[in-house]
Amino acid sequence: MRNERPRTAWGDPLQLLDMRRHGRVSRWLTAFGTLLAISTFAACQESVSGPDLRDQQIGGLTYRVTRFIIAKSFPAQLSTTVQIENESTTSQSVIFPDSCVVLMRAYAGNTNPTWDMGGSVGCALGLVQVDLAPGDSEEFHTGLVSAQTILGDSLPNEEYRITVYLRPGQMVELDAGMAHLAVP
Numbered sequence: 001m002r003n004e005r006p007r008t009a010w011g012d013p014l015q016l017l018d019m020r021r022h023g024r025v026s027r028w029l030t031a032f033g034t035l036l037a038i039s040t041f042a043a044c045q046e047s048v049s050g051p052d053l054r055d056q057q058i059g060g061l062t063y064r065v066t067r068f069i070i071a072k073s074f075p076a077q078l079s080t081t082v083q084i085e086n087e088s089t090t091s092q093s094v095i096f097p098d099s100c101v102v103l104m105r106a107y108a109g110n111t112n113p114t115w116d117m118g119g120s121v122g123c124a125l126g127l128v129q130v131d132l133a134p135g136d137s138e139e140f141h142t143g144l145v146s147a148q149t150i151l152g153d154s155l156p157n158e159e160y161r162i163t164v165y166l167r168p169g170q171m172v173e174l175d176a177g178m179a180h181l182a183v184p
Helices: 013-021 024-043 147-151
Strands: 045-048 055-058 061-071 077-086 092-098 103-107 125-132 137-141 158-166 172-181
Touching: 055 172, 061 158, 061 172, 077 125, 077 147, 077 158, 077 172, 103 172, 125 137, 147 172
Parallel strands: none
Antiparallel strands: 045 061, 055 061, 061 077, 077 137, 092 125, 103 158, 158 172
């Protein structure tokens, strides 16, 4: 009796390993893995951006939501980006009361906020000054906020209107978009 190696549906396993050493299979697997990772990331997030989102102009500075991301994990995670742009012909300066330049809120209806990020994060004390020459802009982010953080133990799984707000002396609140929030 000859001592034969067991074969699989793909052929001889040692031959497959030998092909990997020569780079044929590994290049294919690397390309496939890269495509899978990219398509998974793209499919698992939803982004709302562009000029259709509201903006506000105060004293020559325009505040606008430039990005609202809903990462489709479970629970979902939200992130927003706000741009401050100097649309005047002179340099502008604005001062924020702490390191939390952009904060997020969730509304269940058109009433008072059902959740306010300002009540659940710790912000480093110290003024944040933003100086912008004419035509310059700067972006600020909320970071990722989990639906678990927003809903906690008391809010129901449902669709919420998400806004962001800044506090450069007076409150500036901007609509970011709608998000269905749910927790297990």
